[in-house]
Amino acid sequence: MDLSKQELRRRMIAARQALDPAERARLSGRAQRAVLAAPEWARARTVLLYIPVRGEVDTAALAAAGRQAGKRLLLPRVERAERGLRLHRWDGTPEQLVRGAYGIPEPRPDLPQEDPRAVDLVVVPGVAFDRRGRRLGYGGGYYDRLLPQLARAAAIGLGYGFQLVERLPAEAHDVPLDALATDLGLTRFPASADPSP
Numbered sequence: 444m445d446l447s448k449q450e451l452r453r454r455m456i457a458a459r460q461a462l463d464p465a466e467r468a469r470l471s472g473r474a475q476r477a478v479l480a481a482p483e484w485a486r487a488r489t490v491l492l493y494i495p496v497r498g499e500v501d502t503a504a505l506a507a508a509g510r511q512a513g514k515r516l517l518l519p520r521v522e523r524a525e526r527g528l529r530l531h532r533w534d535g536t537p538e539q540l541v542r543g544a545y546g547i548p549e550p551r552p553d554l555p556q557e558d559p560r561a562v563d564l565v566v567v568p569g570v571a572f573d574r575r576g577r578r579l580g581y582g583g584g585y586y587d588r589l590l591p592q593l594a595r596a597a598a599i600g601l602g603y604g605f606q607l608v609e610r611l612p613a614e615a616h617d618v619p620l621d622a623l624a625t626d627l628g629l630t631r632f633p634a635s636a637d638p639s640p
Contacts, residue, residue: 459498470626471501477624483597487564559592576619576632590618
């Protein structure tokens with residue numbers, strides 16, 4: 444029997460948070476190396492990352508590699524009134540972060556904003572992913588509204604291998620990812636992934 448979105452969220456978040464810190468660091472390192480080995484990373488000049496919460500895969504190695512390679516790093520900041528995300532430049536250091544909406548570390552609002560159309564690669568968090576490139580988030584729809592604005596950006600999900608499921612419930616507004624990077628490597632999705640249920 445298929446799990447509801449709420450139950451799947453509960454189970455996946457619990458599984459992430461149950462990981463031993465050393466194991467989480469090991470798996471996060473492998474997943475980040477899968478992103479760094481992707482041609483999309485090599486080509487990208489502007490990369491949108493995220494700051495991990497609730498056991499998500501870490502992005503510190505991506506931020507460090509991006510800084511070293513001279514890439515422009517961006518982070519999202521939640522605009523609750525607009526139910527959207529604004530993108531801000533980030534130098535990769537914790538000094539430029541503040542506690543934002545939902546308790547998530549975000550870039551300071553005074554940091555320069557960037558047009559979403561400037562993004563070449565977006566590294567996307569998720570609670571679960573399926574083999575058609577769909578993702579399940581926390582339910583706020585923020586990335587669902589952002590991804591269509593990133594028309595020229597490659598979208599790579601970042602998660603643990605156990606977060607990849609066969610099939611997720613689909614919504615008409617779902618934007619499929621191009622690939623998923625996990626501790627098991629990089630899984631590419633068909634460009635023609637059907638967004639219908």
